[in-house]
Amino acid sequence: xxxxxVSWGAYIPKYxxxxxxxxxxxxxxxxxxxxxxxxxxxxxxxxxxxxVTIATEAARRALRRGAVDPKRIGAxxxxxxxKPYAVKPISSILIDALGLANNVxxxxxxxxxxxxxxxxxxxxxxxxxxxxxxxxAVGTDTSQGEPGEHLDYSASSGGVAYVxxxxxxxxxxxxxxxxxxxxxxxxxxxxxxYPMHGEGFTGEPAYFRHVVGAxxxxxxxxxxxxxxxxxxxxxxxxGRFPMRAASxxxxxxxxxxxxxxxxxxxxxxNASALMGxxxxxxxxxxxxxxxxxxxxxxxxxxxxxxxVTDAVLERQKADVPKVDEMIADKIYIDYAMYLxxxxxxxxxx
Amino acid sequence: MEHESVPLYWRNIPSYYRLAARRCRKCGExxxxxxxxxxxxxSSELEDFQLPHEGELVEFxxxxxxxxxxxxxxxxxxxxxKLGPVKVLGQIVDAAPEKLKAGQRMEVVFRRVVVDxxxxxxxxxxKFRPRP
Ligand SMILES: [Zn+2]
Numbered sequence: 249x250x251x252x253x254v255s256w257g258a259y260i261p262k263y264x265x266x267x268x269x270x271x272x273x274x275x276x277x278x279x280x281x282x283x284x285x286x287x288x289x290x291x292x293x294x295x296x297x298x299x300v301t302i303a304t305e306a307a308r309r310a311l312r313r314g315a316v317d318p319k320r321i322g323a324x325x326x327x328x329x330x331k332p333y334a335v336k337p338i339s340s341i342l343i344d345a346l347g348l349a350n351n352v353x354x355x356x357x358x359x360x361x362x363x364x365x366x367x368x369x370x371x372x373x374x375x376x377x378x379x380x381x382x383x384x385a386v387g388t389d390t391s392q393g394e395p396g397e398h399l400d401y402s403a404s405s406g407g408v409a410y411v412x413x414x415x416x417x418x419x420x421x422x423x424x425x426x427x428x429x430x431x432x433x434x435x436x437x438x439x440x441x442y443p444m445h446g447e448g449f450t451g452e453p454a455y456f457r458h459v460v461g462a463x464x465x466x467x468x469x470x471x472x473x474x475x476x477x478x479x480x481x482x483x484x485x486x487g488r489f490p491m492r493a494a495s496x497x498x499x500x501x502x503x504x505x506x507x508x509x510x511x512x513x514x515x516x517x518n519a520s521a522l523m524g525x526x527x528x529x530x531x532x533x534x535x536x537x538x539x540x541x542x543x544x545x546x547x548x549x550x551x552x553x554x555x556v557t558d559a560v561l562e563r564q565k566a567d568v569p570k571v572d573e574m575i576a577d578k579i580y581i582d583y584a585m586y587l588x589x590x591x592x593x594x595x596x597x
Numbered sequence: 598m599e600h601e602s603v604p605l606y607w608r609n610i611p612s613y614y615r616l617a618a619r620r621c622r623k624c625g626e627x628x629x630x631x632x633x634x635x636x637x638x639x640s641s642e643l644e645d646f647q648l649p650h651e652g653e654l655v656e657f658x659x660x661x662x663x664x665x666x667x668x669x670x671x672x673x674x675x676x677x678x679k680l681g682p683v684k685v686l687g688q689i690v691d692a693a694p695e696k697l698k699a700g701q702r703m704e705v706v707f708r709r710v711v712v713d714x715x716x717x718x719x720x721x722x723x724k725f726r727p728r729p
Contacts, residue, residue, distance in 0.1 A: 294690060295670060296708040300721065304707040308650075333717055341721065345614045345707055419729050569729060577729045579691070588669075597671060 251375040252417035253554070254382065255314025255563055257409045258526045259305035260513055260574040263292040265586045267401055273583045274396040281401055286487025290404035290514025292581060293390045295589050298332045302367040302407035303388035304345040306519075309386065310409040313566040314416060318346050321378025321411070323353040323371050327364030327518040329595065331356060346384075353380070353507060360434060362544025363387075364408070364518040369550060372421050375426045387518030395592060396440040402486055404514030408522040419529060419538065419554040425466035427458050428546070435546070445545075454547045459483065459493045462549035463527045463541050467497075470544030472553065474498045478536035479528045481507030483521040483543035489525075493541070499589075506531060512575050515525065521560045525554075527571040534558045600666070600713050606720050613722035618683065620646035621680040644660060650705040651728060652680040655672040659694045666711050678703050678725050691726040 266289045268278035282288060291301065303326055324346075326338040337535030339354035353374070357363040364387025387406035393399020394468055405420050433454035436443040446454075459482055467470065480499045482490035487510050494504040507524035514524055521542045528538060538554040567575075601609075609630075611617035618629040623640035629648060634641045657676035667673050674689040674697070689697065690708065703725045708721040 254660065294688065294708075296710070296724070298709060300719075301707050301709060308707075344610050345721070347615055383709070 250416050250420050250422070251372040251412055251414055252420035252557070253410050253529070254416045254447035254490040255310050255316055255417060256526050256529055257309025257311070257313055257568060258305045258467060258519070258523055258571050258574065259302050259309065259407045260291050260516075260523075261293045261297055261302065261405050262577060262579050263294060263581050263585075263589060264289045264578045265292055265364055265581055269583055270401055274400075276462035284486075284488075285401055286511055287402050287514055288511055290402060291406055291516070292586055296351050297390070297405070299328050299330045299388045299390050299407070300332055300338050300341050300345075302390065302405060303328075303338055303342060303386045303409065306388065306407035307342060307346055307384055308385055309568045310411050313563055313568045314411050316382060316411050318382040319349045320347075321348050321352055321382050321384050323368030323374050323383035324348060324386065325353075325357055325370060325383070326388060327357045327359070327362070327367050328388050329358060329360055329363070329517060330388075330392070332580070334345040334438075338386075342384075342386070348517065359548060360544035361485075361515075361517045361520055362545050362548055362550060365542035365550040365552075368410060368412060368511050368552075369424055369426075372424070375412055375414055382411055385410045385412060388517060389517035389520045390590070391517040392442060392590060392592070395587070396509050399440070399443065399445070400410035402510070402515045404516050406513060406516030406519045406523060408519045408526055410522070414537050416424070416558040416559055417557055419532075419556050422537070422553040422555045423466060424471050424550045425462055426467065426548065427462035427465055427551075429458070431457075431491055431545075433547055450485075450545070455483070455485065455489055455543055456493060456496065458547050458549040460541050462551035463493075463497050463539065466551040466553065468531040470553070472539075476537050477503060477539045479507055479532065480504050480539040480541075481521055481524040481528055482541050483549070484508055484524060485515045485520070487511045501518045509575065510570060521544070523571060529556075529560060530564055530570050530572070532556045532560055534560060600603060600711055600717075601720070603718055607609070613710070614707065615686070616648040616650070616680065618646045618648050619643040627682045629685055648680045648683065648685070652678045652685075652703055654697065654699055654701050654703050654725075655679050655684055656699055657694070657697055674676055676703070676725055680705070689725045689726060690724050697727070704728040
């Protein structure tokens with residue numbers, strides 16, 4: 249039997265900043281900025297939150313939703329580009345924060361926003377080979393952009409965690425396909441506080457080439473049609489890119505919109521497409537097929553076909569906050585508080 | 598401010614991270630923070646006991662003069678939360694103090710507690726916030 253998603257958990261920090269407040273600080277026209285990115289507000293971590301604490305909350309919820317015994321987790325892989333330590337893995341801290349056994353494979357993975365989905369691919373392999381019973385794939389970020397620069401309008405904070413296994417699967421991985429290349433669309437050198445991106449270079453040669461390349465490659469190789477899918481979920485650096493990728497692939501908007509969360513929480517990087525997937529799983533029906541396409545700059549995409557099973561109904565009933573509830577549960581902050589929470593003012597701490 | 602040493606923090610990780618308490622096998626009393634000998638009956642036979650991650654706010658106070666480690670987090674809200682058989686003291690976050698009420702449901706969250714400067718260890722642990 250194939251591996252699949254047994255359970256999932258998501259975490260969105262409570263704080264939000266409105267796009268118009270960022271625009272007002274930097275002298276941009278708020279209406280124009282909202283129109284460019286289709287991001288109305290974005291999530292901001294609390295002063296005492298980071299990629300480790302966000303990962304912990306998401307993972308605790310994933311374990312709780314599926315009533316999974318933490319001692320049965322055989323691998324924990326965290327995808328992130330905002331590790332609090334340059335050297336010391338988030339996954340190591342998760343072992344004790346979650347009460348996992350010490351006989352657990354643990355590593356952090358990096359491929360911009362795509363790494364968490366590579367964690368899913370790796371764990372699905374470990375599960376299907378029989379080396380582990382369950383694995384935990386985590387996507388967590390407190391991603392930053394240079395204040396006043398494009399990314400300041402979208403880079404946000406959030407996390408997701410997926411328990412992968414063969415027992416109690418709520419969404420089976422039917423097929424996985426990948427498309428990667430060397431594309432210098434976005435990078436951050438060691439010691440640099442903010443990433444750089446190739447101006448005007450992030451769209452066609454990066455996002456669209458890889459997202460559409462992975463989706464098309466998967467559909468052609470395995471003979472899928474758009475009509476096979478109930479939902480399509482794409483990486484979402486802004487509100488416009490996933491809609492355009494969908495239209496390039498021939499997906500109607502109503503199959504894509506349920507998986508779009510960037511408009512109200514911003515781009516949570518490694519949790520971006522996977523947060524959209526969590527929202528879709530919270531409303532999907534048994535028998536639904538979902539196309540999931542992640543993207544990471546550098547650049548590459550992983551495409552997955554998920555088959556929703558009867559077990560999804562049980563998971564949907566669990567007493568765990570839903571993505572929509574977290575989107576609605578918010579505290580607005582101003583730009584000064586935003587800079588403080590994100591440690592973008594120089595402090596001795 | 599003088600931080601807890603790295604070895605001491607490391608030894609306390611199960612109790613700081615996931616509220617691992619100890620229960621006396623003889624008289625059943627639960628202790629958090631964990632103890633090695635039961636102060637009630639004197640037995641040294643204690644077992645691990647996992648506190649629940651949800652409870653009820655018993656009382657709280659707002660500190661406006663705070664230790665240097667918490668200077669950037671003023672005002673500091675400290676509360677006593679009943680978690681199963683014990684009451685646990687901890688910081689309350691993500692809530693304006695004027696909106697807190699004794700008796701309300703609280704959840705345990707995992708947060709940064711002390712950060713040892715720019716290059717030192719980030720020490721994590723439990724805090725509380727109102728359950729959404
Ligand atoms: Zn005793």
